[in-house]
Amino acid sequence: MTSGKALAADVAFVESALGQVLAGVRAGGSASHRSIADYLMRNPMRGTALKIEEMAEGCKVSTATISRFARDIGFASYGSMRSALAETMHTAMQPVEKLRNSITHRKGAVAPGDACLESARVNLAATRGALTQQELDAVARKITRARTVYVLGMGLSSTYAAMLAMHLQPFCQHVVVMAGAGGTGVAAGHLVHMGRGDVLVTFSFPRYAADVMRLAQFARNRGTGVVAITDTPSAPMAGMADHVLYASSAHMVLSSSGVAAVAVIEALVVSLMVSNKANLKKAAHLTEVISGYLVNGDG
Incomplete structure (x- = not known):
């Protein structure tokens, strides 16, 4: 399974009875058993043939x-x-294969732009199937209660981090974008301030940045809660986070697509905004404050 449509199958496997057993072993088994469980969860399809x-x-x-x-x-x-x-795996992949076949058997050649938009649609459909409101609400509560919310992304993912931070600022006590112009060096400097009561939200998509994992592990060691927004259950950050939100990112040309990542950011922010009356009042007040600076901004 190499396409973004495999996300739904990966998630279905993790949530299956066997996937839950493996997850339990990976979390609390012996060193050798954890190694086997981790391998099977990262390579379930390959494991069927070995x-x-x-x-x-x-x-x-x-x-x-x-x-x-x-x-x-x-x-x-x-x-x-x-x-x-x-x-x-066969059970998990049935809906994926149905979707794949429906696309494959469409008549006529598809222009690159149309193919890109179709890929975006598929990524959004896969993401919607893997995302639950309960998980969004849990992450929203964690962010709302945090003393400081740190957001981290490297490379292209740094744009997702900046977008999330911009949306969160009116509703959180303190929001910090970790990787500024100085990159990893600047991000590492923020680690000394992290501790219990803080939350780190990481973005990790292909090509995965190793520094994100290193910084997240350091934050975990200091008692900071970790939320990962990534593409598949086998992604490096998935096993390191307290909460994971999946956004399918497959693309036929680019290293990854950001359409679903942006959708997940918006879904998370909206979930946080409507989670309590105080946030709704803040949103209304923000609209009043900025309306005077907008074109035809009379409120």
């Missing part, structure tokens, strides 16, 4: 450890676990 020797090599463990892992999570053998993995 022999036990290949799986052991990929996880850097012995074949005996792989067999023991399969038994410990309720399967009679490695083969039984692999079959269950294949069945789970």
